Amino acid sequence: xxxxxxxxxxxxxxxxxxxxxxxxxxxxxxxxxxxxxxxxxxxxxxxxxxxxxxxxxxxxxxxxxxxxxxxxxxxxxxxxxxxxxxxxxxxxxxxxxxxxxxxxxxxxxxxxxxxxxxxxxxxxxxxxxxxxxxxxxxxxxxxxxxxxxxxxxxxxxxxxxxxxxxxxxxxxxxxxxxxxxxxxxxxxxxxxxxxxxxxxxxxxxxxxxxxxxxxxxxxxxxxxxxxxxxxxxxxxxxxxxxxxxxxxxxxxxxxxxxxxxxxxxxxxxxxxxxxxxxxxxxxxxxxxxxxxxxxxxxxxxxxxxxxxxxxxxxxxxxxxxxxxxxxxxxxxxxxxxxxxxxxxxxxxxxxxxxxxxxxxxxxxxxxxxxxxxxxxxxxxxxxxxxxxxxxxxxxxxxxxx
Numbered sequence: 001x002x003x004x005x006x007x008x009x010x011x012x013x014x015x016x017x018x019x020x021x022x023x024x025x026x027x028x029x030x031x032x033x034x035x036x037x038x039x040x041x042x043x044x045x046x047x048x049x050x051x052x053x054x055x056x057x058x059x060x061x062x063x064x065x066x067x068x069x070x071x072x073x074x075x076x077x078x079x080x081x082x083x084x085x086x087x088x089x090x091x092x093x094x095x096x097x098x099x100x101x102x103x104x105x106x107x108x109x110x111x112x113x114x115x116x117x118x119x120x121x122x123x124x125x126x127x128x129x130x131x132x133x134x135x136x137x138x139x140x141x142x143x144x145x146x147x148x149x150x151x152x153x154x155x156x157x158x159x160x161x162x163x164x165x166x167x168x169x170x171x172x173x174x175x176x177x178x179x180x181x182x183x184x185x186x187x188x189x190x191x192x193x194x195x196x197x198x199x200x201x202x203x204x205x206x207x208x209x210x211x212x213x214x215x216x217x218x219x220x221x222x223x224x225x226x227x228x229x230x231x232x233x234x235x236x237x238x239x240x241x242x243x244x245x246x247x248x249x250x251x252x253x254x255x256x257x258x259x260x261x262x263x264x265x266x267x268x269x270x271x272x273x274x275x276x277x278x279x280x281x282x283x284x285x286x287x288x289x290x291x292x293x294x295x296x297x298x299x300x301x302x303x304x305x306x307x308x309x310x311x312x313x314x315x316x317x318x319x320x321x322x323x324x325x326x327x328x329x330x331x332x333x334x335x336x337x338x339x340x341x342x343x344x345x346x347x348x349x350x351x352x353x354x355x356x357x358x359x360x361x362x363x364x365x366x367x368x369x370x371x372x373x374x375x376x377x378x379x380x381x382x383x384x385x386x387x388x389x390x391x392x393x394x395x396x397x398x399x400x401x
Contacts, residue, residue, distance in 0.1 A: 097117060137238070
């Protein structure tokens with residue numbers, strides 16, 4: 001099956017590509033071209049450039065400063081942005097809390113938070129997972145008790161990405177511990193991270209980066225008007241949010257960018273007296289990845305189109321789990337390819353020795369960056385809902401087993 005775009009979609013891709021080429025700051029592009037991740041400041045700067053163009057809130061309606069794109073246009077933009085490579089939009093802001101407030105928020109909540117989320121004036125994080133409540137999220141224990149016009153929150157969250165940088169956190173809390181079903185006693189709160197009683201402790205990843213955190217809530221007061229949707233109906237909000245998250249979690253453009261970078265590097269790395277790119281085993285491996293990416297691309301467009309049409313129901317398409325499973329498998333496979341191409345230069349000891357001799361600076365940069373990505377993305381099949389859980393969802397909801 002060949003994936004064919006309309007002339008309008010082809011023109012749109014060219015427009016997006018040209019805008020990124022002409023407007024992405026050169027210092028950010030140079031950093032990311034070497035495989036290094038963007039800083040918070042890089043992400044804020046780029047998202048504000050996109051927001052000025054009207055492109056940041058890519059899935060929002062026009063009345064809330066969204067571009068009014070089709071599902072296909074959204075995926076084209078994401079792919080081009082990832083392949084550039086450019087900093088990715090803040091998913092917590094754009095594809096999580098934004099759509100949630102549009103679907104479930106009060107008018108006051110929309111007016112207060114949506115413009116700031118699109119422009120990254122507020123940096124959001126997600127307070128879902130807890131010790132003992134990750135894949136089984138409904139077993140969460142962080143409690144919120146209503147006391148007059150505010151809730152008092154006590155408990156702990158873990159694996160909270162960028163909590164140390166965040167201004168706000170959307171948090172799942174248990175408001176009815178006696179509910180017949182665990183899912184029926186959960187509420188969805190918006191929490192100011194500057195509120196007294198919040199403690200953030202870093203979790204340093206295996207790649208040496210500080211991205212994850214533990215967050216502790218000790219008698220944290222949250223105004224009741226910062227609850228989204230009805231009390232004890234937060235599970236409906238969470239399901240909707242996760243459906244939006246998983247339609248973009250495949251990050252196909254990132255996998256393609258990494259394969260392309262590996263191919264470029266394979267022209268410069270020698271094996272058995274010839275460039276690695278000439279090795280038939282290497283070429284077969286690259287070809288298989290390209291076939292898998294094409295298959296995922298076709299599946300992705302089918303799923304996001306169906307999700308877009310069914311949005312009025314406020315329910316996620318269980319097929320979005322396919323994108324999560326295969327997308328993260330490809331993210332891991334492409335980082336493995338990049339590390340293998342870099343070879344010894346991907347190991348810190350060799351890299352330090354070669355750096356001392358001022359040799360192969362470009363290869364050293366690529367090798368160092370590929371190792372960091374490889375280590376960090378070992379968690380890709382876990383975060384956003386483990387792949388094992390996603391397969392259970394597909395088994396029940398799609399196959400009916």
